Amino acid sequence: MRKTIIAGNWKMYKTIKEAIELANGLKRELFKLKELSVEVVLCPPFTALAEVSEVIGDSGIQLGAQDVYWEKEGAFTGEVSCSMLLDAGCKYVIVGHSERRQYFHETNETVNKKVKAALACGLLPIMCVGETLAEREKGLTFKVLDDHVQNGLKDIGADDVTSVVIAYEPVWAIGTGKTATKEQAEDAQKYIRDLLAKMYNRETADELRIQYGGSVKPENAFDLVAQPDIDGALVGGASLRADSFSEIIRKASEVVK
Ligand code: PGA
Numbered sequence: 001m002r003k004t005i006i007a008g009n010w011k012m013y014k015t016i017k018e019a020i021e022l023a024n025g026l027k028r029e030l031f032k033l034k035e036l037s038v039e040v041v042l043c044p045p046f047t048a049l050a051e052v053s054e055v056i057g058d059s060g061i062q063l064g065a066q067d068v069y070w071e072k073e074g075a076f077t078g079e080v081s082c083s084m085l086l087d088a089g090c091k092y093v094i095v096g097h098s099e100r101r102q103y104f105h106e107t108n109e110t111v112n113k114k115v116k117a118a119l120a121c122g123l124l125p126i127m128c129v130g131e132t133l134a135e136r137e138k139g140l141t142f143k144v145l146d147d148h149v150q151n152g153l154k155d156i157g158a159d160d161v162t163s164v165v166i167a168y169e170p171v172w173a174i175g176t177g178k179t180a181t182k183e184q185a186e187d188a189q190k191y192i193r194d195l196l197a198k199m200y201n202r203e204t205a206d207e208l209r210i211q212y213g214g215s216v217k218p219e220n221a222f223d224l225v226a227q228p229d230i231d232g233a234l235v236g237g238a239s240l241r242a243d244s245f246s247e248i249i250r251k252a253s254e255v256v257k
Helices: 016-031 046-056 082-087 098-103 108-121 133-137 141-152 182-199 202-207 218-225 242-256
Strands: 005-009 039-043 062-065 092-095 124-129 165-168 209-213 232-235
Touching: 005 092, 005 209, 005 242, 016 039, 016 046, 016 242, 039 092, 046 062, 082 108, 092 108, 108 124, 108 141, 124 141, 133 141, 141 182, 165 182, 182 202, 182 209, 182 218, 218 232, 218 242, 232 242
Parallel strands: 005 039, 005 232, 039 062, 062 092, 092 124, 124 165, 165 209, 209 232
Antiparallel strands: none
C-alpha cells in the first residue's frame, strides 16, 4: 500500500518569522485531523529549515529541502550538502524541479547525481519530471518522461529506487492556474509507472510513489489524488497558506479513507 504524500514547496517565499508562523498555523490545523492518514512534508527555503524543524517537532509532519548538492563537503560556495540537510532535520529533498532545470542549468545528469547522493546519505529524494507546453503540443510528453525518468534514475537499483518519490509536474501547469485534468495527469503517471515496471519490475513500480504537481488547489485535490496512479501532490502556491494547504491535506485524507 503506497502512503499518500502531500508536500508543500514554499519556493523562494517566507522569511524565518513567516515560516515559523505558517508551520505553527499548519500544525494547529492538522491537529484537528487527529490522525494523519497522509504523509505531510514542508519544504521551506534553506534559511528556515532548522526553525521549521523545531516547530513541527514530533507532530508527524516531515521536513524537506528544495535542492541539494551531491558532494559531501568542500569549496563549493553557495551549495548545501545532504548531511547539512539531515542535520537541519530534513527527511526529504526535492530534486530536479522544473524551475531549477529552466533557470539554473539542472540537467538529467545533475539530477541523477543528486538523487544518488541523497539516497546514499539517507535522504528521500522527490524527483520532479514533466514536459513543457511546447513538448506536449509536439506530442513529445512520453518521450520527455522516458528521458527524465530513465536518466534521472540511471544506475539506481531496485532496492534503492523505492525510496524515491517521483513528482510528475507538467511545466505548463506550474504556477499558471492551469491544472492538468485528472485524466491527463493519470495518463502520464500510469505511463511513468509502466516505464518503472519495464526498468525494474512490476512489484517495484507498484511500490514507488508518484505525486502530481501543478496548480493543485483545494478544489481539484480530491479528484487528482483519487486517480489510481496519483499518490499525492507537490503543491506550490497553495502551500503558502495554512488554510489552503490544510484543506488539500483534508481532501487527500478523504480519498485515503
Ligand atoms: P504550483 O507549483 O502549485 O504553484 O503550480 C507546483 C510546484 O512548482 O511544485
